[in-house]
Amino acid sequence: TTPARRWPRMLSIGVTQRFWPVLNPFRAISGSECEKLRAEQAWWSSTRGIAVERRRQRERELARDLAMQNVRRLPSFIRLAEIRCYSAMVELGVSSVRQLHKTLWDHPKLLSVTVNFCDDSLPLGCNDDAPSTIAMMPTRAEFSSVFEELLSQTVAAISHPYDDFKHYTRHKMRKFLEVSGDSAGVASNAVERTLVYDQRFAAASEGIFRKLSTDLANAHELAERQLVEYRRIYEYGQGWDEEQFVAKMKSITAQDPEGKSVDAAALQREMALMSEFAYKVERLKPVQSVGVLSVEARKVKQLLTPIPQRALTTMKSLLLSALREKCKATGERYAILNRELDERPAKLESFVAYLQRLARSKQNELSELEAAKAGVEELHILARQ
16 A cells, blocks of 8 residues: 555544543553553643633633723713714704794784773873874783793703713713713703703794784784774773753753753753764774784773763763653643633623733744644654664
């Protein structure tokens, strides 16, 4: 055989001879060989254990290095999460105030103001430079205060989740942060401070207040223009006194020293005026829209409606009372005159005196009776209207 073929055979023979005591258990092993085999097994075992331990040690060192790298990277990941949350909260605040601004433009009658008459003529409502006869509730200052509070609470509500998230993560990871050297404190209200100086947030907020101011000014101008003709009705109601009105309508003359007659012409003018007032109050629109505002005039209408009704009730009662008294007095005078006419004397001398008295009655009383009759008819016609 060739040397190349002999080498594997020789190697196998050598290994077989060397390890034959192990491969052939039926062969008797001497004490020296047994000790030798034990020593070889211990050497192989110790060599393999050292290699395994070294490999494990290297793995532990790599894992420790990787863990330390991750610990050193942890603050960066925490800051990244905080920045993402911070940016999201800032954008949420900007989008919220922009949406509110858009809502004010797109939705009419979203807010409501109530108008009423102002007695003291103080500058209420929108125009602070000139006195106004119209009071608006809420006022512009109250609207501004409410919306400032709304924006402030919105910003605070948006800022709190970020602060809570930052405090929570810093508290949970404080040991890792201390190991990495990033143990700085947490600044509060970061989102709120950013929104205050954000140009987009400031522009949207200014747009909201500008929209409210413009609509309130227009609503105040509309109320002034609409209610100017109703101011007369309001002042009439404020100065109404039933006793004074009755005394005014009853004319005291020489023919009526007790003041029981009524000036029918003046009463007719007053009743016509009250009818005109009632018609105007009926035509008053209780609600009108001005931009985002709904201008409520229901209180004005409720205030004005009883004024002509109360006055007309008094006037009608006065008219009926005067008509009854006038009819009664005129009827009594006619009855007296008829009795005098029926008392015709039988003697000639008495009859001549009777004719003379009748002539005087025609000249004096008949003209007065005709005037009284005309007055009764006038009052009757007025009462039927």
